[in-house]
Amino acid sequence: MPTTRFVTGPVRFKSAWPYKAIAALASRVTAPRTLIETNFGIATEIRALVPSDKHYLLYGRPDHIEHERGTLDLARTFARHSRAFVDVGANEGLFVFSVASEIGLSQGARIHAFEPDIDLYNRLKLNLSRNMIGAKLNQIAVCDRIGRQTFHRNLNNDLSGSLAKYFTESHETIAVGIDTTTLSNYLVANDLTDVCLKIDVEGAGSLAWAGTEGARDRISWLLIEIIGPEVAENLPRRILEETGWSAYYIRDYELVPSIAGEFDYRAPFYNWLFCPADRNQLTKLLTGSKFRVLEPASSKEAR
Secondary structure: OOOHHHOOOOHHHOOHHHHHHHHHHHHOOOOOOOEEEEOOOOOOOOOEEEEOOOHHHHOOOHHHOHHHHHHHHHHHHHHHOOOEEEEEOOOOOHHHHHHHHHHOHHHHHHEEEEOOOHHHHHHHHHHHHHOOOOOEEEOOEEOOOOEEEEEEEEOOOHHHOEOOOOOOOOOOEEEEEEEEEOHHHHHHHOOOOOEEEEEOOOOOHHHHHHOOOOOHHHEEEEEEEOOHHHHHOOHHHHHHHHHOOEEEEEEOOEEEEEOOOOOOOOOOOOEEEEEOOOHHHHHHHOOOOOOEEOOOOOOOOOO
């Protein structure tokens, strides 16, 4: 394939317009799904195997992924100021590799990750080993109890496997049994404190959050995807009521304060930040970055 030479090239050459052109060209090429070596556009020295149809990971950089780039930058920033980074729903490891590159690949032991999908887990385990990143990777699901649950493995789009049934009607899925744990149990068992926690579990966020009870004082920063099921369950409001933390809807590089779980959804942004730090502390930490912490609006009903 003529585009593969760009995949492991210097990160500085992976600018936005070549990425779009190369991805468009690759999408028109009919070829079997294979694994291609990439550096994710994170660091030239990274070498990871990724499926050939995941163009956003092969030909671009994280800052080209509009719906994730702000959250990725926050994860990198907060990980520098935390003792541990925990990624629940690691998928191909974009957040894991981004954080490892930020804090130093040799500091990978500070990273803990969960990925229930067996194919994703095996590939991420291999890629971490190839790059000598000593992160602790778990092939287990996070929810509100320790035991065993049904995981809906998504056969159409492996970005959307979940304990929730949110995608089962619109995607081809297969139900598989999976061991589960709670974040409270995991954080205590591994003596993790001052944690930057990222949760992206495709509609099962309320279950993951419920499982933090008893260990929320160990979390300094929570980055969480909130989609249909979590909105219906008023998860933003619940987190605020149960913690007294500050909340921000992540709208690219704008952090929009939410007083009582209210927000004005803007496509394609689904991620939130919750933290014990108040607005002044957050603004100070992010001074000099791309982020703007907006003034809080008057409270209105959560939506």
